[in-house]
Amino acid sequence: PKTPWHIEDPGWVAPDLDKARDHLEKYKQETGQSELSFDISFDVGSKVKADTAATLQQQWAQIGVKTTLTPLEQTQFLAAVAFGNYQMSWFRNFGWKDPDFNYIFWHSSTANPPGQVSVNFTQTKVPALDTALDTGRENTDDAVRTEAYGTAFRELNRYASHLWLYYATWAMIARDTVAGLDVVQRAGFARQDAKTWWTRIWLKQ
Numbered sequence: 001p002k003t004p005w006h007i008e009d010p011g012w013v014a015p016d017l018d019k020a021r022d023h024l025e026k027y028k029q030e031t032g033q034s035e036l037s038f039d040i041s042f043d044v045g046s047k048v049k050a051d052t053a054a055t056l057q058q059q060w061a062q063i064g065v066k067t068t069l070t071p072l073e074q075t076q077f078l079a080a081v082a083f084g085n086y087q088m089s090w091f092r093n094f095g096w097k098d099p100d101f102n103y104i105f106w107h108s109s110t111a112n113p114p115g116q117v118s119v120n121f122t123q124t125k126v127p128a129l130d131t132a133l134d135t136g137r138e139n140t141d142d143a144v145r146t147e148a149y150g151t152a153f154r155e156l157n158r159y160a161s162h163l164w165l166y167y168a169t170w171a172m173i174a175r176d177t178v179a180g181l182d183v184v185q186r187a188g189f190a191r192q193d194a195k196t197w198w199t200r201i202w203l204k205q
Contacts, residue, residue, distance in 0.1 A: 005099055005146060011154035020063045037066035038087040041080060044071035049090050052165060056090075081121050084114030089121070092168070099149040100137050106156065107133050122161040129155040177204045 027036055040056065042049040050071060057067045067088075072080065080086045094102055104110050104119045108130050111120035132152040136145045156162055174181060180201040 004142070005149050007146075007150040007153065009154075010150070011157040013157065013160065017063055024063055024065060035064070035066055037068070039068045039070050040088045040090060041070040041072055041077060041086050042090040043074050043077050045074060053090050082117050082119075084112075084116075084118055084121075084123065095168075099152070100133075103133050103137060106152065124156070124159065124161040126155050126159060178202075179204050 024036055028034065040053045042053050044050075050069075053069050057069060060067055077089070077091070081089050081091070093105065096102060106120060106124060106129060108120065108125040108127075110118065111123040111125055112118040113123075129152055132148045132155065135148040136152065139145050139148070157164075172181065172184060178201065180197075183197045183200045
């Protein structure tokens with residue numbers, strides 16, 4: 001909420017078990033399948049991811065969806081995601097200061113067919129999303145960019161290509177003799193972009 005890109009209505013889909021069951025029945029009728037089942041892959045080295053995947057498995061079981069948990073060694077996991085060899089993957093990403101850094105993950109120009117390396121891991125191809133991302137990239141007006149990325153977020157949530165679970169809160173602990181930490185606070189030290197603020201931190205005598 002404290003970021004400049006925050007919007008009041010990002011288009012979250014509210015939990016509704018009855019509606020979920022209705023969608024499941026429609027899926028079975030339209031496909032002729034007797035059930036909906038899929039695999040959830042994640043990095044074997046993370047207990048948080050394993051616990052979260054297990055929680056999702058339990059929640060989907062409540063409406064009759066069957067899931068299989070597949071822990072993978074990290075290099076195998078990343079390769080599977082990059083080549084599109086997965087059904088659902090659980091990992092941490094998108095921790096950037098500016099939404100434009102997510103362009104490569106969400107724009108259709110970086111979506112390749114399964115079997116080819118695709119940085120757009122979900123192979124999402126939505127014209128309105130592309131337009132919003134292009135607008136955000138091409139403009140310098142903060143108001144225009146905020147509106148564009150608001151549209152991008154709503155498009156992602158409308159198609160549910162990504163399921164947002166939570167964001168991590170990080171902390172930095174330092175002695176009283178460390179100065180310049182206000183710069184770190186404004187820049188966001190836990191984000192994935194380059195840490196250009198190191199040279200602006202110093203020790204007081």
